[in-house]
Amino acid sequence: VKKALCVLVQHNLVSYQVHKRGVVEYEAQCSRVLRMLRYPRYIYTTKTLYSDTGELIVEELLLNGKLTMSAVVKKVADRLTETMEDGKTMDYAEVSNTFVRLADTHFVQRCPSVPTTENSDPGPPPPAPTLVMNEKDMYLVPKLSLIPIPDDGIYWQANLDRFHQHFRDQAIVSAVANRMDQTSSEIVRTMLRMSEITTSSSAPFTQPLSSNEIFRSLPVGYNISKQVLDQYLTLLADDPLEFVGKSGDSGGGMYVINLHKALASLATATLESVVQERFGSRCARIFRLVLQKKHLEQKQVEDFAMIPAKEAKDMLYKMLSENFISLQVGCQ
Structure with a gap:
């Protein structure tokens, strides 16, 4: 049992805490277990962003749960050397540089550790260690020399939260491209890239960015003038979906990505798509109306959706029976 618990804790599938009576309690992290289904996507994402070296680094960390940087670098370098021809070897420094880039962009992070204490009490050790993590050290990479191991x-x-943030950003960029055009989506992508380290994954908005900063950060070779950029930013800020908001006028205008509104819009679009696929376009029209108006009586549904009373009643019942809408008695 102890070995099994060690493996589960190593992979963050189980957490523990010391109870007041000194008993250690363990809890299964079900959400973390479900994330194992996404391991192939995490690995493929890293390959796309950081080539084969980054792919193998993340793969080793996911397979082993937790590893030192030197162990990861050695494993990855050895695996890459096996694939090389003519007796070539993979340079450890190249793997180390890719690891540093992953840490700089927060795709890998330090694990919490047991705090070091000088002259600790000679009494019995606690039933379980208390792990701490200094936030400023979370992505700090030590200088690496394999002998001795520092x-x-x-x-x-x-x-994994950073990967989910990346997936969220991709979904937002794709939604902007579908609604507007490729240039708009590239501007939003640039804003998200500028904010990916400075903005918490749970924050409602990105950090404010000036028009001048955005212009300087556009991809090399993306030939649009500052005036055209300002026009696009104005269009994005005026769009009813409000993915982009204006928060000030300094620096040519300050802009933010409204992350919560963007995610709500994406979720709504997904719901509407599911309703249309399951019940048809007329049900989707009714569902969209209920989303917009919040509360509607059956007669109002018939009038707004322009659907005969009997059909509207049948469609409402179908969606009600499968919990896509709910009935509120006595709502005025």
């Missing part, structure tokens, strides 16, 4: 005791893990 990073002994500093373990790293894949930052």
